[in-house]
Amino acid sequence: MAGGGEAVAQALAGGAPLPQALGAGGPCPVRFVPQAELPAGVAYEQFIFDTGSVPTRENLHDFFNGLCWLRFPLAKQRLNRLQAAQIAADGVRDVRGPVRDALTLFDENAALLQAPDALWTALLERDWQRLFISLRPLWAQARLVLFGHALLEKLVRPYKSITAHVLREPVPASLGSDMAAWDAWLCEHLSAPLLATKPFTPLPVLGVPGWWAANDDPAFYADAAVFRPKRAGTGA
Template sequence: MKVRQACEAGVPLPQALTQRAVQGPRFISQAELPAGVAYEAHIFDTGSVPTREGLHDFFNGLCWMRFPLTKRRLNQLQAAEIATAGVGQVRGPVRDGLTLFDENAALLQAPDALWDALLARDWTRLLVDLRPLWAQARLVLFGHALLEKLVVPYKSITAHVLREPVPLALGDDLAAWDAWLAQTLHAPLLASKPFTPLPVLGVPGWWPANEDPAFYADTGVFRPQRVAGA
């Protein structure tokens, strides 16, 4: 039984996730997280993910199933930072980058021309002029908060696309993407906030309204590149 079906049948979310997780961790109720113990440290020490009922943790659990190696890598990096600096009111640049990736990242495999336009935030070229090239691209959403937002979509939902292009040689094998990504991510990289924005409902084929080029004229969503010193 799939996770959603199990939950609709009354199975608690942690149990439903654990039943479906092949490579992933065990999921436990949030109430089982001991008082005073950091969430990420608990996962690292026990291999168990405290989970609340609701869409946010539902998508987090699905991400553990889809990208088990990467989720473990993120947890290892979080736990290392906590062991070094503890848990304070300010996370620090590494944990900030880790959290941003975990919550809102997306991965892009695409021809160079699309990457060039994306990094330049040349939205018209990226999403109108080069529209046919998107047939050769694949955008995969990683962040569980990002996925949660898309349950009730709105135009300004923006992903943080990792600036490391997914190698074309990996094809559409998400297990290979997972292995590559787990090896790619490290603390200095994430501390640098290696992301570029992409309003996901502007991606060709993702939203009916974007068939009209006027969709991209909204500069409140499709913001131009900032000019240094401006």
């Protein structure tokens, strides 16, 4: 995201409106247009699917959404196609169904993790002491990549309880740090049946070693309001 983000930032510094600046970020399967181009009464996701255009407001939320399109073009396009398929099947309702809810949650707040098995086991058990203290050296072998644009926006003004929804499918170690390969892998894995199961596990991202200076102190993880234990007999 860094290269594309730098080009976008330069365009913004030169006075370009956000949709135009995002267009300077590199190849992308969609184009970015002013929010005013979205007709009244037309669903945002449907408009993107029909026109290949992303309505974009002049704010941080849409800035990060655009950057995510630049970094994960295949996965973002896959999410949009799944949204459009749900709209075609069910129409636009006042209350979203489980698949559209999960699609939106993924788009806004998801993260991807590539890590040793021991870290995954501790994360899924929400054994925060083991995850972040006992196994702390293993984080040097892990990669946590944020996908959700709302999640990125929150981190502009960070606070301790910011929590990502980590996809419960480990990114293969064979992909290394190649984000194009991550994008292709994710695109292949995203499906309506998978997302309907809400295949996520929570991760307070500022607990990740190296992400926040305060977490160098083990007492940081004693806050049960943030680092909540897994409830017995449930997945929650």
